[in-house]
Structure formats: structure tokens, C-alpha cells
Amino acid sequence: MSGNVRTTARSRVRSSSAEPETDPLRQETSSNYHRTKYESNSTSNFKLFLTITFFFIIIIFFLVHHFVTSAAQPHLPRVVTPFPAPKIMDLPQFQGEHKESLYWGTYRPHLYLGIRARTPQSLMAGLMWIGVKDGSNHLRHVCRQEDALSAYGWTKHNGRDYGHQVLVDHGMILTTEFIKSKGEGSGYGWDWAVRIDVQIDKSKWNEDFGRDAQLFFYLADEGGNVLDAGRENLNIRESSLLASGSRTDIGNWQLHLKSTDDLKLHYSGFHTPHFHNLSDLVEENLASQTRKHGQMQLPDSSDDSPNVLVFQIIGGFPFTTDIVFISATNSESSRVEKRVNSLTGDSLSNELKYKEQAYDEKIEKIFNLAEKVDSESISVGKAAVGSLLGAIGYFYGQSKIDLSRTLIHSEHAAYISYWPAELYTAVPCRSTFPRGFLWDEGFHQLVIWRWDIQISLDIIGHWLDLMNIDGWIPREQILGAEALSRIPEEYVPQHPTNGNPPTLFLALNGIINGLKNNEFNVMDRSEISLFLERAFGRLDAWFQWYNETQSGEQMSSYYWRGRDNMTTLQLNPQTLTSGLDDYPRASHPSSDERHLDLRCWVLLAAQCMHSIEELLNKETKPEKNYGSTVKLLSDLEILNEMHFDDVHGAYFDFGNHTEKVQLKWKELKARRQLVREVLERPVLKLVPQIGYVNFFPFMGRIIPSGSWILEKQLELISNRSLLWTDYGLRSLAKTSSLYMKYNTEHEAPYWRGTIWINMNYRVLSALHHYSEESGPYQEKAKTMYKELRSNLIRNMVHNYQQTGFLWEQYDQVNGKGKGAHPFTGWTSTVVLMMAEAYDII
Template structure:
């Protein structure tokens, strides 16, 4: 069951629903995850277009009157039995990456490039015409509720600014869970990945509108939002650090935070001890200096011009063994980060703080290939990195499969061993598209 929230203390049961969807792992995650599903559909539409359209339609049918879709669909007793209580209640102020636009963009581009039969193209256009009102509502929900203080900025809602037990307050709504953000959550935050997801959404909405409404186009102008978010100078002013050559989040931050053991006493009696957060200096508004997957979102969304020196900086970060590069794929957080492989609480092992994830590696590979085909001074460098990274990912996944019989949720950055949930035939299956060199297009 999924839940919507009306106020801080008044939780309402989400309406009875059914969902036709893929799941990340049948034994471990037997429920729909919104941000996983966009990656799943990159595979499924190539296998059966109509199943993919049906699945996307089911997800869009779960939208509420405000345009919000819950990030997890916990439907039925089996799914509920697998979910920790803290994840069951979902707040309607919190989103999840709108990755369904990845597959919609693929379908629109496929029509433009005549990759479909006439019948298939007509079916896609008919689906988009029916789905458009829901897509508009979903986009508008993001573009109003997740706006930051500065024009063209966004931030993920749902971070706990009162926690005393987390080293860095989690950002579950981003899908990247414990990836380090600003140490002290505020409304001043600017989240780089969400800004780039919104560029994808605005660009896709504009393309869909042009495709299905050749006449009597809707009044909303998505191209203006797309142009704003793709402006390279504005992006750099908000998120680029010249010293490191990297892109970062912005927020109220200090690096001097740690977890320390605290002994709890009642009178003179020892009760227990726990790890609690200790802040050693006052935070200030600044770029959050953690290189990792989030830093590469402008590269993944191809905002960086092919002739820019900043592109070479991104290629250097990707290929640097002391930062992101491993023989098994790109790690989620740089070895140089103060949060690298740090536990977030006494009980929470690092999740997006080092291990290798296939969905992000797929998107990075997609852009490496793009830049390797673009005219520019760095195309040969992009091509060499692309070929080696692709080989590393394929080799490691295949080797693990031969050794264990499974695809895994994530892979260890030191030895390449599968980690997390096994039978993870969700987005780890993107390795098939990597083998086929079938990438998402912009």
C-alpha cells in the first residue's frame, strides 16, 4: 500500500490501485519503484513496445489530483512484508527522479528517425495524446513544488534537518539515498541532479507537444524552461567549481561533521550508547565538495559543449583512478571525498558512497559515446574512455554471473564482486544495452 500525506500528522491511505510494472528484484524488492521503472523501460520497449506503453500508462494512472506519483508502490501483503516501516508512509511533497521521460524521449526520437513501423508510430502518438494531460500535471508538480529560491534551481524535498543520528541527512527522494548533500538541509539548496532531470523533462515535454499537436499546440511553452535549464553559463554560475573542474550541489554545508559515541545514562545507571552526529563548525552556504555521480549529471545530460575545456575536465574526473575510475566501472563517490565509504548511521552501511551502479554507468557511457561522435578536440579521448569503461563493465558483470549465477544490485569498487540484492534483473540488466551499444538519445 502507498500512502499520501495531507499534513504532518494526518496520513491518508492512497486509493486502491493496481500496477502493471517491472520490479528491481522479485525476491527482494517485489514492488514498483518509480525511478527504477524509467530504466527498466529502456530495455522493455525494445523487446515489446506495447507492453512498455501499457506499463508507462499504469504508472501515469497513479497520479493524484496535484500531479504527484508516489515513489514506491507497495501494493499487497507480500510487498508490504518486505518494506521497513520508515519507507511505507510517503509524503506528497517528496518526488522521485522522473525517469519515465527517458523512455518517452527514446520513443519520440525513434519516430523522428523512422525506427518504427507506421502502425507502431501511430500507436505511440495515440498513447502520448491520451497521456499528455497526466504528463503535464506531473511536470507541473515538479516545476512548482521542487523549485529552489533562485531562478532555474531545484531541490529535493524530504531531507531531515533535525536528525542527530545521520552523518549526512539522506535524500531518499533523489533515489541516491545516502549520497552526500549539504550537511544542513535548508530551502537554500540547489540540487544539481534534479536540475538536470528537469531539463530532460522539459525537453521531452516540448518534443512530445511538437509531435502530437502539430496544430492547436497547448499554451504552455516547455521550450522556455528547456532553454533556461540548458543555458551553459547559468549552470556554471550555480554549480561549477573552477578549482576542481567539477560540478557540485549548493547548500548550507560544513565538512566538519562526524559520528561519535554517546553514552545514555538515567541517574547513575548506564542504559546504552549510540552514535550521534557531532558538528564541529558552523555551516555556510557554498558548493558541496563531493565528486561523484551527481557531479556528472551535466555531462550525462550533454549540456557541456563539445569544444569546451570543461568537457575535458569531466573526462579527467571520469578516468582518474584516484577519483572515480575502477577496473569494474565508475564508483558512485570519489575516493577523495570525506564521505567515501562512511557509514551514515550505526546501522546504515554506505550505499551510494563508493559502490558501482549500472544505471549511472549506462548514462555516463551513453554520453561518452555521444561526445566521441561529436566534432571537437576531445572526441578521441572520449572514445578511448568509452571503450575501456564499456569493456570493464561487461567483463565484470559477466564474470560475476558465471561465478554466482546472478546479476547484482551493485558491484564492489575494490574487487568487483556483486553486492546488495541478488537476482537484481532490474536496471543491472542495462548491461544488455551496453553490449548492444543501444543508448538513450538526447
């Protein structure tokens, strides 16, 4: 114990200034021990200091690098940031054999005949010819309504490897047939051939126009690869070879021409970076030759390193020629001569006949038309499907995005480019709208998914892959120089605040119901499920974009963005985003608007998403409960409170509105022009216009079959003083204040009375639904259904026989086709009317 006390005392004393007596040896040992311990601690601390300093330097370096990089490379706006998920088109089902089988096609729908591959830098082919109009020669190439062809369009096309087209040009009749073949030795994408048959209608052809036809078939390589002409003096009796070349995708290739008729050939080679104006190059070349030599023929010469070769084919009426493209000619098993022979002459005739028969049989198998319509209607149904599939195109480029509406205090338009993207899609009209339109595409797919589910999923997948990080998809796709050349510059920019009806959900609903009804084989069912699994995130984001950005002031209300509330020229500000353009809405756009059609589109999307969730056994998230959304938007009491008018028995838009608006001539800026004049103060109320929009709840089957409201809808639809005609339903009632009124001095009425087939199809679908639902109005719905279906089919078939076209719209007075033609987009739903195949909700 004393020892403990001493030790403790020593310890305490050693901390004082007095030094006690100690053993020298122990003192030395203790001193060494403490020095070693101190030196060890100092070394460790120094190493720790160096380590921490090093890490701080690294962190500072990365921070500086980040800020420097950020300054050098500004962060891209969200609007041009792709959706952060694996692309749908990277799914295995879209690779391999599927991708190769669709590589080549008639994917340049804006041309009378245009062929390319589904790749950004493609080898392309096309046809031109010299036609006669009003006694003058005109070079045909790009589909134009001003060419005034009597008829043109794919009367048969399977979307994959066969097509048959007839073009009638003022007495000259050209038949073009396209076919692909996977022969022994074929390269990637297979071989393809075009047969061109030229005839004249002697009753319409004046011999002063000439006794020879002049065709121009060309190849153009977007990748800049050099094309080689077969020889300087082309003579098909000596050799069928026209051209050859090489590409990384298909290897070496050759182009051959064969004919049993006496043809003369000339050619010209061009080197150009531009491919949207090839007909200008040919016209300039022919004009130069005519001035120099007095002959309208190509010079049989070429620029250095040509990437365009044009072959002039001259023959007396009538004649037929076969043009064959052979790939992988450098392989050991190329068998070029055998493959050329298999795609020309009698062999080609037999193969075309087989493909035509297969097309006819597939039409009957899928649509079962023989039991439902007459032979004249069947031929129109075949042409409707063929024209739609033959107008599928492939595009590559960047959309132009207008940011001015998203920037604060922006006085000038600010544009930015979307990321480079490809799009495989059907188009509404080859002459007027040869590009992708989001709201049209859903109607196209109602036909296409029934015809070929793989092609349909491919198209829908391409569209969904265009989605940005916010879930927005540009509504009009103008991709690449050829597409840009067909539209005025002011209409190119897309606005990220603006939507379009999400009609792809119409098609997806049909596909899902097809799954439920076992309409697909095992492989198709598997691929559809994989597609929906991959697409779900994008579809969810797309729905949320509509639900959040297009919502209104009141819960479960929606309104289309993009209306101009400052206009002084438009009688009723357009709603282009709705797809119904000049259809009358509230006279004074505001955030108080409630658009009935958009509310129903959102409901359709929610129903589809709920079905997909159930199909894939997805876990329902409380914040994204599609079942609850469907229940809310289907609630008839809420819908009626927001949109229904008891007096009219109709559903209406709601907004800041007055009927007393007119266009009046005034002197403005030293010229006389029509200006909008408002004669009374607008107030918030239902917008009293009767037309397509009023019947969206009817189209969506929201109204119970036993409800008196259904009876009122049927009365309004069948009222001849309002919508009903012998040719289909008017878009706007005759009693409307804006019926067939110009919207500006130059904007003729568009959705203000004429008959549109997509909306008639949806009304017909609903009538069919209610005609099969037991209730007090079942018989009335059945009678109306039969009459409306008959009126629509009869009028479209009659117009096709008279004019050779399906049309964008039909006159409500006489039933004649109007507007863009051939309009083989949603007007092709005529085949679904014939087949009684309707969208199922």
C-alpha cells in the first residue's frame, strides 16, 4: 500500500518543477523510451497529415475539373435529354432476322417510287419520268398534288417484301412492282427488284406528246461512297450491268437491268452532298443537253467520284423493264447471274403472282371481307391496307425545338436541336404530309397491328424512343433533308409545352385485348409481353407528362396548351395540339379552360396503363394508382358537373367565352385586312358548339347503356339538322355559329363541318358497342350503326372508283373527297369498318 502511495506521489511530483533523485540507469532507459515513443507519434502524425493533404488536393482537382468542364460544355436543357432507360428498339426481338428482313423497303414515301434501307446513311434508289400536262413536259419524282395525276398509290403492299402500285399520269399508265428475295448468296438485307410497266391510254394520249416514254432510275449513296457505272456505252443486249459499288453494310453490290423490249439507255453521274433535290440536277442536265445538242438525253458522262448515278431509259409504248439490285457480290457463293435471272423475266412474273395471291389471301384471313361487303368494296379495302403499308417510311435527323415559350422574358425565338434519332413510321399522306405525326399514328396502328404485329411494335417502339426525360414526344417529326424540304421553315420547330392526342394508347388497348382473347401465337404473345415490360417506364412517363403539364385549374380537368390568347387575326384561336386545329373552343384562351376531349384521352391512357399493370403483375404505387385515376375520370357525376348541359343534353368544353366574335375588314399597316372583333365581354361558361368534341364521352363508352344521357347523345348524332348526313357525320353542326366559317382571311374551314373518317370510326365503334349492350337504347344504336357504316363505306368506295384516291376529308353536302390525297393514313380505317373490327376500351 505504501508502495502504491509512493508511486502515486512520484507521479504527482514529476509533474512539478523540482527534480527528485533517480537511478542513472533507470533514468537513461526511461528517457530513451519516451524519446522513441515521441518520435514514433510524430512520424505517424506527419504521415496522416500528408495523406489528408493528398486527398484534399485530389478533391480540389476534381472540383476544378468539374467546373471547368461544365463551363466548356454547358448542361443540356432537359428538353433535349433522352429518357433515361434502355431503348425499346434495343430489345432482341427487333434485332437479328427481324431487323434484316425489314432492312430494304419503299421507305421514301414522299416519292412516287423511292427505296432505301433502314440506316442513317443509306444507298437510295428512285424513279423519275417525263410526263405531259397541258401540252408541256414535266419531270415527275416527288409526290405533288399539283402534278394532278389521275391516280397513284400502292393497291397492294405487305409492308415487308412486296408491293404493287399503279400511277395514271394524263394518259400514261405506269405500274411499279417491288419485291425482295432472300436467295442463296444474298447479302445483308437480301436482294430486291423493281418491275416497271409503261402503257398509254390511247383515248387520252396525244401522239404529239411523243411515242416514247422516258424513265429515269437512279441510285444515290448518302454515305458518300463512290458509284461505278457499268460501262460508258450502256447496251442491255451486251450486258445487264448498270452500276456497282461497295458498302460496309451489304458488301459489294450490283445493279442490273433486263428487258425484252428495245430500249435505249443513257446515264449521268453526279457528285453532290444534297439528295433532296435530285430532280433539279436531272432537269438542269437535260436542259443543258437540249441547248447544246438539241436532244433531251443524259450525256453518258460523270463527275469525278460520283455518289449519284441516273439512268435514262427510253422505250416506245408499251414496254416493261426489270431492275435488280444484288448484294454481297464479292462472296464465294454470290451466284450473281442466277440471282439476277431469278428476279427478272418469267421467274419474276411467277414470284409477283405468288406474292399477290398471298396478299389477297391474308386480307381475307385477317379482315374476312367476303362475308361483309361486295367485291367493289373489297378492292378498295385491299388498296386502303396496301397504301397505308406502302407509305411506311424511315427517317433520320434532329427535330428543331423552340424554347421561347419556356424562357422568361424571351423576345426572340430560341432554338435547340433534339438528339439525332431515327423513326420508322407510317405517314398520313405521301403528297402533303409525308412525315410522322404523333396523333395520326395511333389510328394507323389500328390497322397495322392486325396486319403484322411485329411491324406495329417496331413502329410504336421507334416513337416511344423519341421521348425525352420529361416524358414528352415532339408531335410532328420532320427528320432529315428530304422531310425538311417539304415543309415551310416556320412550321418546323416543335414546342415542348405542347402535346398531341396520345392515340398510341388506342392501338395498345387493341393489342392488349388481342392478348386477352388469344388472338396471337405463342411467339407473338411473348414478344408483346417483353415489349410492354420494356415500354412500361416510358408509357408511365408519357402519361404523367399529360397528367401534370396539361392539367387544369380544377381537379380532373385538362386543357390543351399552345392556344394564342393574344391573336387579333383568328376568329377562334386554333388548338393545333388537339389535332382538331380550328374546331371551335372558348373564344378567349385561358388557364380556366376545360377541354372535354383531352380529359377523355387521359382516361383512355389511364385505362390502358391499368390494363398493362394487371397484365404484367406490376405493383401499384400509391402516387401512381391508375385504377384510382380511371375511377375518378370515369365518375359520371364529376364529369356531368364539369361538362354537361341539361338543356342541350350534351357535353361541352368550358372556358372564357362569348359567341359575339367576328372578322371585320380594317385598315392596318397601310393595308386592308380581316381583324378579329369582340362585341361583348366573355364570361366563364360551357362552350355551346355541337360537334365531334361533344361525343368523346360517348366514344369512350363512359355513359352507362341505361342512362337517359345516352339517349340524348343518340338523338344529337342522328339529327340531320346537326351532324347526320348520307356520307358520314359532320365535324361541326350546321347550327354552330362557326359552321364553315373562315378562321382568318386565308384559313379556310377545316374541322368546321367536313366529314373526317377517324372520328367517324370512333363514333361507329361506340355505336357498335352500345348496339350489343342490353338496355333501352340498344335497338336505336343498332339501327344508327348499320346506317352510318353503310353511308361511310358506300361514299368512300364511290369516291375511290371516281377519283382513284382515298381522301383526307369528305364534303358534308355532296360527299366528294376534299383536301390532301391520297390520304392513306386514318382514312384507311375504312377497311376496319368493312371488317367490323373496332377499337375496344
